[in-house]
Structures are given as C-alpha cells and as structure tokens.
Amino acid sequence: MILIRLESKGPIFYYSYRVGMGYKIFKFYKFRSMHTDADQMVEQLKHLNQYANDEAQTIKTKPLTRSIIAYSNHDHILVKDDELFEESEYEQFKALEDKKAFVKINNDPRITRVGKFIRNTSIDELPQLFNILIGDMSLVGNRPLPLYEAEKLTTDKTVGRFLAPAGLTGLWQVTERGKAGMSAESRCDLDIEYALKHNFWMDMKILFKTPLAALQHENV
Known part of the structure; x- marks a missing residue:
C-alpha cells in the first residue's frame, strides 16, 4: 500500500463496476496497479488488444447506398440504423466485434512499476475478499467483466457464462492464464464449461491449482 502511494498519485484502492452472475452489476475492488486515467485510455489502446484477430481487422464493412443496390445483384441486405449492409460482410464485421469482447494488452503502458509486480503475483486481487464477504463474488467462478466487455457477450453463444457466480479464481485462470x-x-x-459443470469437487480442484496459476510473467 505504501509503495503504491509513493510511486504515483491517486488512491491505493481501485474500484470499477463489473458484471457478475445474472448480469448483476457491483463495485469490484483491487489494489490500484495502473495510472489513475487508465479507464479513459481503453479506446486509445484498442488497436493493441491481443484478442482482436489480425486477419479479421482487415475487414472493411461499409454501408451500401441504395443506388449501388439498384445496379447490382445483392440478394441479402440487412438494415441497421437506416444503413444497408451486404449480409456476408456484415457477419464478418460482427465476428470481429465478438473477438474484441475481452481486452488484453501486452506490455500495457497504463501499468505502473509497482502495479506490474502486484499483478504478476496477483496481490492486486486481494481486496476482492471484501467482495466475497459481502456476497458479490465467490472464491471460485467466472471473472466478473467490465461493462464494456459484458455488453458484447449477450448472444446465445456467450450468455451462458453469466450463469456461474463471479469468482476470485476460476477454470480459465488455472488452465490458460498467461498463455x-x-x-x-x-x-x-x-x-x-464452468457454468454448466461446476460443483464442489471441481471448485476444490481449481482452488488447489490457483497458487501456481497466480504467478504469471506477462505484463497484461
């Protein structure tokens, strides 16, 4: 706490609104590991998002004008907010947007030096014990997402993740974190998968694997 205060101006604790089980929104607490204007920089850094597929980024979907449609053979046209799109191109565009649902930035410039250490050791997560005590979260579950991520996961293919409790650790963290x-x-x-299959013994297995998974080497 002292090191956080000494390195950069701003509060020791950080909170943001997150979405948990059943789309419940709550205040999510962490030790501050970023500069105080980090949330405002998300849009500026979206081109560095590792979850955005490089090939998909080449898709350039533009609205079609009525004159273009009149002199072409577009059989499947979608109308959205008074704009016209060719169906296959629009589906590609939506696929790109889905890939950007999660945000992960390698060597994130928003992170402080102390922040890098407490994130790589997961010390920054400790204040979430308060969230667990007041019932916002469980020890094991799916990570609660920022609002800008959760709002993109409302399709039939993704909404199932919100059937599980919000957790401090989870299946994703102990199997894929840092890879x-x-x-x-x-x-x-x-x-x-966790939302559909979780049970007491699965949670115990995840908790057993968590200490090793908590140590990561990526600066994200």
Whole structure:
C-alpha cells in the first residue's frame, strides 16, 4: 500500500463496476496497479488488444447506398440504423466485434512499476475478499467483466457464462492464464464449461491449482 502511494498519485484502492452472475452489476475492488486515467485510455489502446484477430481487422464493412443496390445483384441486405449492409460482410464485421469482447494488452503502458509486480503475483486481487464477504463474488467462478466487455457477450453463444457466480479464481485462470495465443472464443468456452459443470469437487480442484496459476510473467 505504501509503495503504491509513493510511486504515483491517486488512491491505493481501485474500484470499477463489473458484471457478475445474472448480469448483476457491483463495485469490484483491487489494489490500484495502473495510472489513475487508465479507464479513459481503453479506446486509445484498442488497436493493441491481443484478442482482436489480425486477419479479421482487415475487414472493411461499409454501408451500401441504395443506388449501388439498384445496379447490382445483392440478394441479402440487412438494415441497421437506416444503413444497408451486404449480409456476408456484415457477419464478418460482427465476428470481429465478438473477438474484441475481452481486452488484453501486452506490455500495457497504463501499468505502473509497482502495479506490474502486484499483478504478476496477483496481490492486486486481494481486496476482492471484501467482495466475497459481502456476497458479490465467490472464491471460485467466472471473472466478473467490465461493462464494456459484458455488453458484447449477450448472444446465445456467450450468455451462458453469466450463469456461474463471479469468482476470485476460476477454470480459465488455472488452465490458460498467461498463455500466448489464447482467443476470446476459447476463453468464453471455458467460462461456459464452468457454468454448466461446476460443483464442489471441481471448485476444490481449481482452488488447489490457483497458487501456481497466480504467478504469471506477462505484463497484461
């Protein structure tokens, strides 16, 4: 706590609104590991998001004008907010947006030096014990998501992750955390698997694996 205060201006504790089980929104507490304007920088750094597929980023979907449609053979046209899109291109565009549902930035410039240490050792997560005590979270579950991530996971394929309690640790953390190349789709699949299969013994196994998983080497 002293080191956090000495290195950068701002509060020792940080909270943000997160979405847990059943889309319940609550204040989520951590030790502050970033500069105080970190949330405002998300939009500026979205091009560094590791979950965004590089190939998908080449998709350029633009609205079609009525004159173009009149002189072409577009059989499947979608209308959205008074704009017209060719169906296959629009589906590609939506696939790109889904890949950006989670945000993971390698060597994130928003993180302080002390913040890097407490994140790599998961010390920054300790204040969430308060969330557990007041009933917002469980020890084991799916990670509660920031609002800007949760609002993109409302489709039939992804909504199942919110059937599980919000957790301090979970299946994704003990199997894939810190591994390079993990897609947003794979992470969501693990969340849904936990939501459908979790039980006491599964939770105990996850808790047993958590101490090793808590140590990571990526600066994210």
